[in-house]
Amino acid sequence: MPPTGEPLHVVGLTKRFGSVTAVKDLSFEVSPGRVTGFLGPNGSGKTTTLRCLLGLVTPTSGSAHIGSAPYRALPDPTRMVGAALEASGFHPARTARNHLRVIATAAGLDARRVDASLETVGLTTAAGRKVGGFSLGMRQRLALAAALLGDPGALLLDEPANGLDPEGIAWLRTFLRALAAEGRTVLVSSHVLSEVRQTVDDVVIISRGELVHAGTLADLEKTATSHTTVRSPSTEALAAALRESAPHASVDPAGEGALSVLGLSPAEVGHVAFTRGIEVHELSSSAGDLERVFLELTASGNPGGAL
Amino acid sequence: MTGNLLHLVRAEWLKASTTKLLWIMVLGALGFTALNVVALILVAPEASAALLDIDALQSPEYLTSVLASASSASLFVLLLGIIAMTGEYRHMTITSTFLAAPRRGRVVLAKGVTYAVMGAAIAVISVAWCTLVAFAVLIGREHAPITAGMVGSILFGVALGLAIYAVVGVSVGALIKNQVAAIVIAILWVMLVEPLLSVFVSGIGKWLPGGALNAAMNVTTQADLTAADVLPVWGGALLLLAYAVVFATVASLTTVRRDIT
Numbered sequence: 001m002p003p004t005g006e007p008l009h010v011v012g013l014t015k016r017f018g019s020v021t022a023v024k025d026l027s028f029e030v031s032p033g034r035v036t037g038f039l040g041p042n043g044s045g046k047t048t049t050l051r052c053l054l055g056l057v058t059p060t061s062g063s064a065h066i067g068s069a070p071y072r073a074l075p076d077p078t079r080m081v082g083a084a085l086e087a088s089g090f091h092p093a094r095t096a097r098n099h100l101r102v103i104a105t106a107a108g109l110d111a112r113r114v115d116a117s118l119e120t121v122g123l124t125t126a127a128g129r130k131v132g133g134f135s136l137g138m139r140q141r142l143a144l145a146a147a148l149l150g151d152p153g154a155l156l157l158d159e160p161a162n163g164l165d166p167e168g169i170a171w172l173r174t175f176l177r178a179l180a181a182e183g184r185t186v187l188v189s190s191h192v193l194s195e196v197r198q199t200v201d202d203v204v205i206i207s208r209g210e211l212v213h214a215g216t217l218a219d220l221e222k223t224a225t226s227h228t229t230v231r232s233p234s235t236e237a238l239a240a241a242l243r244e245s246a247p248h249a250s251v252d253p254a255g256e257g258a259l260s261v262l263g264l265s266p267a268e269v270g271h272v273a274f275t276r277g278i279e280v281h282e283l284s285s286s287a288g289d290l291e292r293v294f295l296e297l298t299a300s301g302n303p304g305g306a307l
Numbered sequence: 308m309t310g311n312l313l314h315l316v317r318a319e320w321l322k323a324s325t326t327k328l329l330w331i332m333v334l335g336a337l338g339f340t341a342l343n344v345v346a347l348i349l350v351a352p353e354a355s356a357a358l359l360d361i362d363a364l365q366s367p368e369y370l371t372s373v374l375a376s377a378s379s380a381s382l383f384v385l386l387l388g389i390i391a392m393t394g395e396y397r398h399m400t401i402t403s404t405f406l407a408a409p410r411r412g413r414v415v416l417a418k419g420v421t422y423a424v425m426g427a428a429i430a431v432i433s434v435a436w437c438t439l440v441a442f443a444v445l446i447g448r449e450h451a452p453i454t455a456g457m458v459g460s461i462l463f464g465v466a467l468g469l470a471i472y473a474v475v476g477v478s479v480g481a482l483i484k485n486q487v488a489a490i491v492i493a494i495l496w497v498m499l500v501e502p503l504l505s506v507f508v509s510g511i512g513k514w515l516p517g518g519a520l521n522a523a524m525n526v527t528t529q530a531d532l533t534a535a536d537v538l539p540v541w542g543g544a545l546l547l548l549a550y551a552v553v554f555a556t557v558a559s560l561t562t563v564r565r566d567i568t
Contacts, residue, residue, distance in 0.1 A: 017566075048568070055409050056402060056567040072409040083406055089399040091326055098325040106318035106407040108311055146403060 005032035005153035005185030006067030006080060008053060013062035015048050015209075022048040023209040025062070030187050030204070032153070035180045037200035037217070038189040041298050045209035046189040047085070050156050054083050066154060078107040082147030083156040084140070092132030096123055096142050099131060104149050117145040122171075136163030144172075154185035161195050173199045193294040207298040221290060228261045228269045231282035235259050241276045242269065257281075315408055315417030322400075323391065323425070332387040333429060336380035340433050343376035344440045348448075364450040371457045373441055375526035377433035377465050382497060384426045384469045388476020389493055392418060393486035402567055412559045415481050419474045419555065426473030430466040434458060461526050464540060468524035471547045475516060478554030484562055513537050519546040 008030035015023040023045040030036045040046050051057040052064040055071035066074060066081050074080050090099055100114040118127050121141040126134070131142065140163050147155055155176075161169050176199055180186045190196045193203075203220055205213040213220065232238045239251045239259055249263035261269050266283045273280045323329045348364070363369040392415075395401040408414050438458055445453075476493075483489035497517060505512030512518045513536050522543020538546060 017568075051566070051568065054406060056405060058564075058566060074409075077409055078407055085402055086399075089402045091322075091394070091398045091400055093326050094322075095325070098321070102318050102321050102325070103403050103407050105321055106315055106404065108314045 002182040003153035004183045007031055009065045011063050013052060013064050014060045015052060016060045021209055026211055028204045028211060028214045030185055032185040033180055033183050034201040035176050035186045035199055036202040036204060037196040038187055038204050039193055040206040042191050044206050047158055050158055078150035080152055081154045082150060082152035084143035084147040084160055085158045090131040093130055095128050095130055097127040100146060103146055109149055113149050117148045120148055121145045137165060137168055140164055157188045159189055194291050205297055212297045228264055228266045229254060229284050230269050230280060231258045232278060232280050234278055238273060238278045241272050245272050312417055315413060316421050319417050319421035328390055332383045336383040336429055336433055337436050340376050340380050340437050341440045343379050344373055344437050345444055347373045348444045364448060367451045370451055370453055374437050374457055375461050377437040378524045378526050380429055380433040381469060381472050381520060384429055384473045385476040385493055388422045388473045389480040389489045392477045392480025393484055393489050396484045397486045405567060411563050415555055415559060415563060418477045422473040422477050423470040427466040427470040430469040434462050434465055464525035467544055468520050471551060472520055474551040478551045478558060481558035481563055482554050516550050519543045523547050
């Protein structure tokens with residue numbers, strides 16, 4: 001029976017390093033049983049927030065709790081929270097298995113968890129090799145294995161897809177979905193929305209240390225300005241029909257036989273075409289749309305602002 | 308239960324035994340102490356014989372001081388403690404260390420306990436090694452017998468002194484997290500600053516860490532010019548321990564508490 005995850009509560013979190021404010025009055029919640037994407041450009045405060053949640057960085061004000069307590073007050077932190085923070089925290093001359101044995105011993109965990117975690121992340125054959133010779137992808141897997149040692153109910157992963165090959169990313173996606181399905185809390189940071197789009201249920205987006213959006217991915221997709229590409233043998237007729245039925249949409253030619261429609265979903269464009277009896281060859285909404293919304297959100301410097 | 312001191316001590320031993328540092332320091336200590344033994348047997352007696360018209364090798368006191376070369380493992384023990392502590396910051400393993408044991412003071416305490424045991428173990432090995440080397444070099448020479456009593460008279464002191472000195476190393480490492488800076492400062496202090504202070508400020512020598520170490524080890528080495536002016540063994544041991552505790556406490560309240568970024 002896998003452990004149920006505690007929710008994460010970040011309330012009014014502010015962290016200043018000297019004169020630099022890394023995180024400013026940040027509040028959000030992360031629910032168990034879901035994968036939450038923690039998104040923002042590099043340097044937006046994601047890592048600082050994660051480190052506050054893990055008791056490695058002391059907040060200037062506000063709080064970052066696991067369930068109802070800060071990490072340092074948890075009775076058995078490694079069994080409640082697993083964290084993979086960065087790929088650099090290894091002694092290069094120590095083997096992967098010994099790295100995990102050190103952590104398991106310090107935390108008082110069952111030694112068998114070491115080989116189990118290595119197997120979960122697919123590092124069994126490399127377990128006896130020195131970490132100094134590992135690729136970035138292998139280090140990421142080892143960091144993930146360390147996070148899994150205590151079979152924790154909550155996982156905090158900082159850019160876990162960095163350095164993974166496409167196969168690894170696909171594996172990670174399935175793995176994280178399975179963990180959330182077991183009722184665990186999964187928080188995954190990334191600076192690229194498209195990277196986690198197929199993995200996450202919820203998103204928390206920050207920019208310059210401040211919250212710009214928190215909610216479900218589905219809501220964000222709905223909020224996103226629909227940007228549809230449509231191919232048709234009769235683009236002129238279709239363009240006219242679209243402008244007539246949806247004056248707010250902007251319709252532009254996008255190469256020969258194609259239109260770029262801003263402000264309408266593929267379904268809406270398809271509906272207009274269908275009612276007018278116009279032949280349609282392709283109807284798509286690319287991932288670039290959401291990515292563009294993400295970029296607009298994080299570049300606007302307009303916290304909490306509407307789109 | 309997290310923060311269990313026994314778990315943390317076992318983890319520290321695992322850290323030490325899964326990298327080469329400990330073995331390099333042990334080898335360094337053995338090499339350096341052997342060099343001292345050889346030099347004291349081959350070179351020094353010739354000089355003293357010419358000067359004092361006695362054969363030093365016939366003197367049990369002189370031979371005891373030869374075996375006491377084991378105490379010169381101290382620099383390696385100090386560096387072992389420093390590198391073990393600062394290495395956590397250098398390789399950023401401090402992140403997973405503090406995730407597994409969020410009560411940071413306990414981590415420093417566990418390191419202190421672990422390296423105290425290692426310091427004592429290195430002392431015992433060094434004394435045995437120096438005795439062995441002395442026997443080997445003395446073959447074919449006229450000398451006073453090397454007795455178990457001689458070995459016994461230095462063993463406890465060297466073990467006590469090096470155990471505490473290793474803790475001083477860990478504390479200094481916790482205080483000065485930058486590995487290179489900590490090593491340079493420690494070597495400069497031991498080799499230059501403390502000897503100069505001891506010579507130029509009369510009476511201060513026995514109150515400094517090196518003086519306290521010599522008192523705790525209770526050995527008279529031939530190189531020791533201020534041997535006459537030392538604290539009693541218990542005084543030296545307590546003073547040295549006080550240095551370790553003060554450094555560790557100051558570190559726990561300052562550097563160890565800082566954000567791990």
